[in-house]
Amino acid sequence: MSLKDKEKWNQKYKGPEFLTGKEPCEWLSANADLLTGRGTALDIAMGEGRNAVFAAQQGYRVLGLDISEAGVQKARKLAEENGVRIQTAVVDLDNYLFQPQAYDLILCFNFLDRRLFPGMRGALKPGGLIVYETFNLDY
Template identity: 45%
Template sequence: MDNFKEYVRYKNYFLYIIIFYIVVNVASALFASEQDRLFWNKRYDTETYILGKEPVEFLKEYINILPRGKALDIAMGEGRNAVFFAKNGFEVDGCDVSEIAVKKTLELAKENNVRVNAFVADLEIYKPPKDTYDVVACFYYLQRSIIPQIKEALKPGGMVIYETYTIENWERGFEGPKNKDYLLKTNELLDLFKDLTIIYYRELVLDDKKAVASLIARK
């Protein structure tokens, strides 16, 4: 009987430790998400569009090879790429952690007489619906944990278009993230999507201003 009581006591002790660990990690994640939201709200809280209203050149260059239909723009910022998708005939969902970014996206869509379903989403929590999108786009945002969900969100035959900074950006002292966790290693983007059919891949320095990796792949 004493051994059984001892077993129960130790079992409860370890259960408490596990619960404590989970609570601490959830609280830390929520705090980090709130910090991200405040940071991006402050950055986007301007009358102008901080990155302009034109889409990234990579998207402009390859829009015509992407399958028409429904597109998801992850971490869309102020909506320049989401609006470009809509102007090219896509049904567009776009998400960002910043409600100010979402507001500016909706304003830009209205200015261009198109519709974007823009909504606030914390990408540490949000999971896109599976087998839903013909295109999933992500530009200048790196969260490795969401890559499997990007793949799942694509319909069979759907494509991902992705471009973001590489470690070379930091090594050359260009503007951009200073935290190496937000920078791709050599060929890392290619490796992250190696289970898809790679349509296009490159790593290069653009206009002597930023070092990026760019990818288009089909599910």
């Protein structure tokens, strides 16, 4: 991602309101029974952290990644408001190296970079779950 992307997302997330709300993605909450709550979760491009916080509430140890410092700060605040802990990191996903077989759950919502797919697959532990939702103009 570029510096321009970083600035764009910092600008979007800088206000006090949560751009996408504080509740998890509808699909994720409706299918919470698929989540074991055991192990480690990775939330890629987590934004303001609503899905990372939800995963932590389910029992996962969570690492949330985003390019925006403002988004990451709001994610930490949301976790604190909900009485859970999440680990966060400000990263440029163009340069991020996934840890092999490190995660039981990988979340990615509203972000599409197909170049990340092999790394995501390699970062998943055997029997793990990837939950991916993105916008598609064709459907």
